[in-house]
Amino acid sequence: MLDLLAGLGAFTLSVLARLGLAARFSCSVLARVFGSLRRTGLLVREIHFAGVRSLAIILVSGLFVGMVLAVQGYEVLQRFGSADALGSLVALSLVRELGPVVAALLFAGRAGSAVTAEIGLMRATEQLAAMDMMAVDPISRVVAPRFLAAVVSLPLLAVIFSSAGVIGAYLVGVELIGIDAGAFWSQMRASVDFRLDVLNGLFKALVFGVAVGLISVFEGYHAAPTAEGVSSATTRTVVISSLSVLTLDFILTVLMFRGLN
Amino acid sequence: MSDPLDAPLIELKDVRFGYGERTVLDGLDLTVPRGQILAVMGGSGNGKTSLLGLLGGRNIAWSGSVRVDGQEVGRLNGSSLYALRRRMGMLFQFGALFTDLSVFDNVAFPYREQTNLPEAVIRDLVLMKLEAVGLRGAADSAPSQLSGGMARRVALARAIALDPMLMLYDEPFTGLDPISAGIIGRLIKRLNAAFGMTSLIVTHDVNETLRIADRIVLVSNGRIVRDMTPQEVRESDDLFIRQFADGLPDGPVPFHYPAPSYARQLLGEGSAHA
Amino acid sequence: MNRSNTNVAVGLFVALGLLALVFMALKVGNLVSFDSADGYRLEARFDNIGGLRVRAPVKSAGVVVGRVETIHLDRETYEAVAQLRIRPEFRFSNDTIAAIQTSGLLGEQYLSLDAGGDSRYLGDGERIVKTQSAMVLEKLIGQFLYNKAAESSGDRK
Numbered sequence: 001m002l003d004l005l006a007g008l009g010a011f012t013l014s015v016l017a018r019l020g021l022a023a024r025f026s027c028s029v030l031a032r033v034f035g036s037l038r039r040t041g042l043l044v045r046e047i048h049f050a051g052v053r054s055l056a057i058i059l060v061s062g063l064f065v066g067m068v069l070a071v072q073g074y075e076v077l078q079r080f081g082s083a084d085a086l087g088s089l090v091a092l093s094l095v096r097e098l099g100p101v102v103a104a105l106l107f108a109g110r111a112g113s114a115v116t117a118e119i120g121l122m123r124a125t126e127q128l129a130a131m132d133m134m135a136v137d138p139i140s141r142v143v144a145p146r147f148l149a150a151v152v153s154l155p156l157l158a159v160i161f162s163s164a165g166v167i168g169a170y171l172v173g174v175e176l177i178g179i180d181a182g183a184f185w186s187q188m189r190a191s192v193d194f195r196l197d198v199l200n201g202l203f204k205a206l207v208f209g210v211a212v213g214l215i216s217v218f219e220g221y222h223a224a225p226t227a228e229g230v231s232s233a234t235t236r237t238v239v240i241s242s243l244s245v246l247t248l249d250f251i252l253t254v255l256m257f258r259g260l261n
Numbered sequence: 262m263s264d265p266l267d268a269p270l271i272e273l274k275d276v277r278f279g280y281g282e283r284t285v286l287d288g289l290d291l292t293v294p295r296g297q298i299l300a301v302m303g304g305s306g307n308g309k310t311s312l313l314g315l316l317g318g319r320n321i322a323w324s325g326s327v328r329v330d331g332q333e334v335g336r337l338n339g340s341s342l343y344a345l346r347r348r349m350g351m352l353f354q355f356g357a358l359f360t361d362l363s364v365f366d367n368v369a370f371p372y373r374e375q376t377n378l379p380e381a382v383i384r385d386l387v388l389m390k391l392e393a394v395g396l397r398g399a400a401d402s403a404p405s406q407l408s409g410g411m412a413r414r415v416a417l418a419r420a421i422a423l424d425p426m427l428m429l430y431d432e433p434f435t436g437l438d439p440i441s442a443g444i445i446g447r448l449i450k451r452l453n454a455a456f457g458m459t460s461l462i463v464t465h466d467v468n469e470t471l472r473i474a475d476r477i478v479l480v481s482n483g484r485i486v487r488d489m490t491p492q493e494v495r496e497s498d499d500l501f502i503r504q505f506a507d508g509l510p511d512g513p514v515p516f517h518y519p520a521p522s523y524a525r526q527l528l529g530e531g532s533a534h535a
Numbered sequence: 536m537n538r539s540n541t542n543v544a545v546g547l548f549v550a551l552g553l554l555a556l557v558f559m560a561l562k563v564g565n566l567v568s569f570d571s572a573d574g575y576r577l578e579a580r581f582d583n584i585g586g587l588r589v590r591a592p593v594k595s596a597g598v599v600v601g602r603v604e605t606i607h608l609d610r611e612t613y614e615a616v617a618q619l620r621i622r623p624e625f626r627f628s629n630d631t632i633a634a635i636q637t638s639g640l641l642g643e644q645y646l647s648l649d650a651g652g653d654s655r656y657l658g659d660g661e662r663i664v665k666t667q668s669a670m671v672l673e674k675l676i677g678q679f680l681y682n683k684a685a686e687s688s689g690d691r692k
Contacts, residue, residue, distance in 0.1 A: 041538075048541045052548045082639070095559065122360075130357035130416075133317055135343035136374045156552025163555040166562075185562065191643075193590070198559045 025221065026214050028139055029147050036144035043152075046145045050111035051153030055160070057106055062161035065098055066090060066168030073169075074177055083179055087188035090169040091162075095192060095201045096257065099162030101249050104208035107154055108241035112216035115146050116237040119220025120230035128221075143217045150213030151206065158205035200256045207248055212241045268331065270295045270427060270459045271316065276325035277483075278311055285311050287483030289325070295426075298453050298460045300470040302505065303480035304514055309463040312480075313429050316461070317351060318342045329427065347375060350420035351429040355436075356412040358404040364391070364415050365400040371422040390418040394448055410441030414448070421452060427459050428452070434466035442466065446473045467506050471495065479505065481514075574601060575659040577619045579633040579646070584615035585669020586644040587635050593619050595648040600625045603646060619646065627663075628653040634667035644669060 036043065073089045119142060122128050128138045166188075173179045192198065216237045223233035271293035278286040285308035293299050301309050314320035315327050321335045328334070332345060358367050368390055372383045391397040394414040404412055413433060420428065430449065434442040446469040453460045464470055470477060471491045479487040479501070487502060494506055504512030520526075584606055593601035601621035609616050621627070630651030637644050648663075657663065 044542055044545045047545045047548070052544045055548060055551070084639075125355065125360070126353045126357040127359055129319070130351070130353055131359075132319065133346055133349070133351045134371050134374070134419075135346040136370075137343075141374075153548075156549065156555075159552055159555040159559060163558050166558075189562070190592070194560050196590075198556075202556075 021222070022214075022218050025218050029143055029214065029217065032137075032140045032144040033148055035140055036148050039141075039145065042141070042145040043148055046149035047153055050107075050115065050146070050149045051157065053114075054107055054111050054153070054157060057110055058103055058157045058161050059164050061102065061106055062094075062099075062164030063168040065102060065161075066094065066165030066170075067172045069093060069098075069165065070169035070172040070177070074173060074179070084183040085187055086169070086173050086179055087184035087186075088191040090173070091166055091188045091192045092197065094162040094165040095197045097201075097249070097253070098165065100158045100201050100204040100208060101245060103158040103161040103205065104154060104212060104245045105242055107150070107157060107209075108212045108216070108245065109238050111150070111153070112212050112237050112241050113234045115150075115216040116220040116223070116234045117230055119143065119146070119217060120223035120233045123221065123223055124225040124227070124230060126225075139221075143221060147213040147217050150216065151209040154209030154212065155202050155205040158208075159202065162201065203256075204249065204252050207252060208245050211244045211248060215241045215244065267294075269293055270330055271461070272326065272328040273312075273315075274326040274328075276315065276327060277323045278308070278315060278320060279323065280311075285483060286315075286322075289480075289484055291478065291485060293459060293461065295459050296453075296457065298450065298462065298473060298475045300462045300464055300474035300477045301480060302464060302467075302470065302477060308483060309480055310431060313351070313431055313461070313463055316427075316429060317346065317349065347423060348425050349427045349429065350423070350425035352413065352417050352420050352431065352433055354432045355409070356404075356416035358407075358412055358416055358419070360404050362404075363400070364396070364402050364404065364407070367404065367415060368419045368422060370419065375423060386422070387418075390422055391415070393421075393452070394418045395444070408441075410437050410444065413437070413441075413445060417445070417448060417452075421456065421458075424456055425458060427461070430460065430462040430464070432464055433462060434464055434469050442469055445469075449473060467508070471506075574620045574622050576604070577621055577627070577657055578660070578662040579617050579619060579666050580609070580612075580614040580662070581617065581635065581666050581668045582614065583668040583671055584617065585635050585671065586637075587617065587646060587669065588643070591643065591645050593621065593646045593648060595625065595627070595650065600648065617646070626656040629655045629657060630665065631657065631663055632665040632667060633663045635669040637670075 069090045070086060073086050074083055077083050077085055077089065119128075122142065128142065131138045131141065170181075170184065174181045174184055219233040219237045219240075220230075223229045269292045271291065273289055273291040276286050276289045277284065289308075289312075301312060303309055311320055315322055316329055316334065318334045318337060326333060329345060330348070332341075334342070334345065337345060358364075359370065362370065365387055368387045369383050372378055372386060376383075378386070388397055388400065391400055394417050396411060396414055396418065399407065399411065399415070404415070407415065417433075428449075433445050433449065437445065449460055449462065450473040452458065462470070462474065471494065474491055477487075477489055477491060477494055478485045481501075487499070489497065489502075494502055497503065497506075501513040503509065504514060510516050587603060587606065589603055589606055591603045592599045593603060601619055603617055604620045605618040607616055608614075627648055628651045630653040632649040632651070634647045634649065635644055636647045
């Protein structure tokens with residue numbers, strides 16, 4: 001019994017210690033963001049690594065999510081004779097929630113884990129130590145650009161996801177099922193507010209980008225310098241990013257959309 | 262008034278350092294004059310690499326003084342530490358080349374990051390450094406395409422890019438075939454003389470060390486226990502030196518890990534594995 | 536990876552993102568909603584505001600002419616007071632009727648303005664006098680049942 005309590009205490013302390021380390025690390029990264037903005041070559045390379053390479057999965061997933069939403073949405077709405085509202089249903093679901101959240105989850109899985117693995121490998125092969133010994137700050141040169149790339153890419157990816165979803169829903173709803181195109185678009189336009197819905201969704205994606213960005217670089221930078229260390233760091237990135245995204249989504253949704261009524 | 266150039270480049274006094282609860286260096290004293298090639302040898306896990314970390318400011322000593330070029334390394338703040346590091350070069354055990362850059366870009370890295378030199382000048386400097394290590398022809402290769410020995414030579418070219426006053430080598434011969442090891446050894450010796458550097462080599466390799474070092478120190482139990490020239494090592498009767506230099510399995514450094522009596526354990530009177 | 540290729544790819548990526556944003560703004564959302572800077576205010580009071588919400592459209596003959604800006608309860612008369620923001624190009628007569636209607640059966644509620652024949656027009660901050668409150672389903676059903684009961688007892692007489 002005493003062992004269990006001691007174990008629990010030790011676990012809590014280690015979690016707190018890691019959280020503290022993460023907080024301090026995040027501050028160093030954020031402090032170097034502006035310097036990183038000036039090194040456009042590095043930033044462009046990282047946006048390519050994280051953002052451009054995620055485009056394929058985002059586009060395809062967005063399209064399919066939109067199509068599924070159309071199918072399921074139509075099935076339910078037509079029972080109430082409100083099939084015309086399909087456009088609104090799909091657009092609001094995507095713009096407010098699915099776009100930012102699913103894009104963030106996919107991004108964490110694809111780009112976040114890749115960044116963690118890359119930085120972790122640099123740690124394991126002493127590249128970060130070598131850079132440090134050459135009097136070049138590894139956090140400025142390696143970490144900050146990758147963080148910034150996540151923050152920049154994710155909102156773009158979220159918007160692309162939502163657009164792909166709307167187009168997918170259009171293809172299924174109007175072309176396949178036969179809903180009136182005019183009703184589809186006009187109902188959508190009437191219910192989706194740019195400021196409240198689109199911009200809020202974009203803001204969510206920005207917050208998710210900060211979270212996934214910080215988590216992925218932190219785990220990579222502090223990975224144990226072994227193959228096993230890098231592998232468990234990558235797993236941790238995906239798991240912790242996903243949980244954080246979902247938690248933040250709940251908090252942001254409550255804050256942003258509660259006041260609508 | 263003593264000439265500052267006569268002052269030793271490295272001075273360690275009564276240095277204590279370790280990881281967590283484990284003490285690795287326990288009251289270590291070492292003075293290294295300028296221009297010397299010093300080899301630091303000793304069994305594994307004896308703190309040789311920690312020594313390099315202390316000199317580079319990556320480790321902070323628990324107590325004692327670590328001075329490089331008159332400066333107390335452990336007390337330097339960010340930019341002063343970086344200023345000192347710019348005058349040092351370090352060769353890591355496996356090279357630690359940046360895998361996302363070509364050989365050329367790796368060697369050009371210190372120039373691009375630390376200087377404002379135009380690209381044309383950098384190009385010439387990089388080619389010169391690569392020529393010095395014999396790899397000018399590999400300038401456009403990727404690090405993954407190089408053999409271990411070649412990668413280490415490129416890393417050496419990168420480390421000497423800014424003409425450092427002090428070079429630190431972390432096991433430069435480990436894992437290399439005799440030819441490559443010989444090449445690295447000769448490069449270390451030649452570069453040290455040509456650039457007027459001081460070199461500190463942490464190594465296990467007795468042969469190369471005897472060939473190129475000016476002085477050899479043996480670290481054991483966190484302290485320096487022997488301090489000799491290669492000639493003295495070859496001629497010494499000291500049991501510890503002989504075990505080390507000749508690679509004998511047993512001697513002052515015991516073969517057996519501490520364990521209870523063998524007979525007793527086999528005959529079932531032992532505790533753990535009965 | 537070629538430097539310029541990377542740049543082009545990233546440029547395309549950002550362009551695609553911005554395109555998607557523009558698509559969102561125009562086709563999906565209603566960015567064309569005007570700012571509260573232009574447009575004049577009208578006030579309308581109701582016994583029951585029903586499901587009318589802030590930012591609900593104000594329509595006349597089915598065309599959107601403005602938005603509901605605020606809704607609050609008058610603490611003395613216990614009426615629901617709605618402030619409307621109407622586009623400057625539309626003028627409504629003094630005897631305009633403001634009614635809360637539902638688009639479709641389950642749609643959102645909006646305010647419908649029925650212009651009258653008065654030659655004088657409502658100005659900024661003035662109040663629409665004739666209003667029609669929202670239909671409350673329970674009251675309708677209650678009324679229906681009451682009428683049905685009255686009918687059948689009338690038949691019996």
